[in-house]
Every structure is written in C-alpha cells, then in structure tokens.
Amino acid sequence: MSETLAIDEVPARRGRGRLALIALVLSAGICGFAASYMGFVSPLAMFSKDAGHSEPLPEIGFVDVPRIVVPMPGRNRQLMMSIKLEVAPQDAAQVQLLMPRIADSFTGFLSDIDPAAMDRRGVLEIIRAELTTRAQIVLGDGIVKEVLITEFAIQ
Structure with a gap:
C-alpha cells in the first residue's frame, strides 16, 4: 500500500510545478503589459534609430x-x-x-x-x-x- 501512495504523489508534484510555472509566466506577461500601458516601457522606442542619443554631444x-x-x-x-x-x-x-x-x-x-x-x-x-x-x-x-x-x- 505504501507503493501506491508513492506513485500517486509524483504526478501531483509535477502538476504543482507546471501550475507555478504557468502562473509565473502569466504574471510576467500581465506586469509587462501594465508597464507598457502606463508608459514606463515603450517597445517601439527599442526599435527606433535614436533611442540612445537623445541629446547632441557638445562640441569640443x-x-x-x-x-x-x-x-x-x-x-x-x-x-x-x-x-x-x-x-x-x-x-x-x-x-x-x-x-x-x-x-x-x-x-x-x-x-x-x-x-x-x-x-x-x-x-x-x-x-x-x-x-x-x-x-x-x-x-x-x-x-x-x-x-x-x-x-x-x-x-
């Protein structure tokens, strides 16, 4: 009988790990969408040509x-x-x-x-x-x- 309990517990642990992974991915996606929607992160700014150069360099x-x-x-x-x-x-x-x-x-x-x-x-x-x-x-x-x-x- 102890063998049947050990076999039943293994799939339950795998299911919890998958559930935690799915919850983590969903929460990361929701946080990314919220940050983009509120204006903290702009995905289009990453692809623009002058994303890193907002100010011209002074002449020296x-x-x-x-x-x-x-x-x-x-x-x-x-x-x-x-x-x-x-x-x-x-x-x-x-x-x-x-x-x-x-x-x-x-x-x-x-x-x-x-x-x-x-x-x-x-x-x-x-x-x-x-x-x-x-x-x-x-x-x-x-x-x-x-x-x-x-x-x-x-x-």
Missing part, C-alpha cells in the same frame, strides 16, 4: 601641449608626459596663443615633484588636478574643461 576641441621631458632630481631618470587640453572650439586659438605660458607652468610644477611621490598610488590623479589648476590660472576659469594625459613615462 583638443589642443596638444608640447611633449614635456623633465629630469627627476636625485636619480638618473626622466619624466616624460604628453598632454592634451579639452577646450571649446572657439577657445582653441586663445589656448594655442598662450601655450608657452601653459607649458612653462606645467614644466615648473613637474620638476618640483619629489621622486618618491611617483611611486605612490593615485599620483596621476593628483598631477592631473594640479595641471588643471595651473591651466585655469593661465587661461582663466571655464576655458579648459579637462586635462588629458596621453603619455606618462618614467625612464
């Missing part, structure tokens, strides 16, 4: 700073950096005109860095912040949006 320009090579004090090594300044296209001519002052301020700062500081973690972010500050001092606030370090090498 990049001005190259001449490559900077600075000997590191106390060691027989050199610091080499290549930098680009991100500016608005209308300000590029002014930045190019004042490039000798910018390069001088960058070189002065980089030559004063302690060689032991180069081995510390996060030194590149500190250098980028200091170079941004020096560029803003020379050019004025709002002209340089970002200082991009394209090459940083110690040889």
Whole structure:
C-alpha cells in the first residue's frame, strides 16, 4: 500500500510545478503589459534609430601641449608626459596663443615633484588636478574643461 501512495504523489508534484510555472509566466506577461500601458516601457522606442542619443554631444576641441621631458632630481631618470587640453572650439586659438605660458607652468610644477611621490598610488590623479589648476590660472576659469594625459613615462 505504501507503493501506491508513492506513485500517486509524483504526478501531483509535477502538476504543482507546471501550475507555478504557468502562473509565473502569466504574471510576467500581465506586469509587462501594465508597464507598457502606463508608459514606463515603450517597445517601439527599442526599435527606433535614436533611442540612445537623445541629446547632441557638445562640441569640443583638443589642443596638444608640447611633449614635456623633465629630469627627476636625485636619480638618473626622466619624466616624460604628453598632454592634451579639452577646450571649446572657439577657445582653441586663445589656448594655442598662450601655450608657452601653459607649458612653462606645467614644466615648473613637474620638476618640483619629489621622486618618491611617483611611486605612490593615485599620483596621476593628483598631477592631473594640479595641471588643471595651473591651466585655469593661465587661461582663466571655464576655458579648459579637462586635462588629458596621453603619455606618462618614467625612464
């Protein structure tokens, strides 16, 4: 008699699993329809061409700073950096005109860095912040949006 009970229980468990799966699929379908009907999700927006680009990108320009090579004090090594300044296209001519002052301020700062500081973690972010500050001092606030370090090498 115990064999007949075990056989009867197995189909009941399969039926419960199928019922739970059908209930899950139906509730997911109802929730998806409700979200689409209320405007939370738009299925047509997924197929449109400009779904990800709602705003036009701002116009930017990049001005190259001449490559900077600075000997590191106390060691027989050199610091080499290549930098680009991100500016608005209308300000590029002014930045190019004042490039000798910018390069001088960058070189002065980089030559004063302690060689032991180069081995510390996060030194590149500190250098980028200091170079941004020096560029803003020379050019004025709002002209340089970002200082991009394209090459940083110690040889």
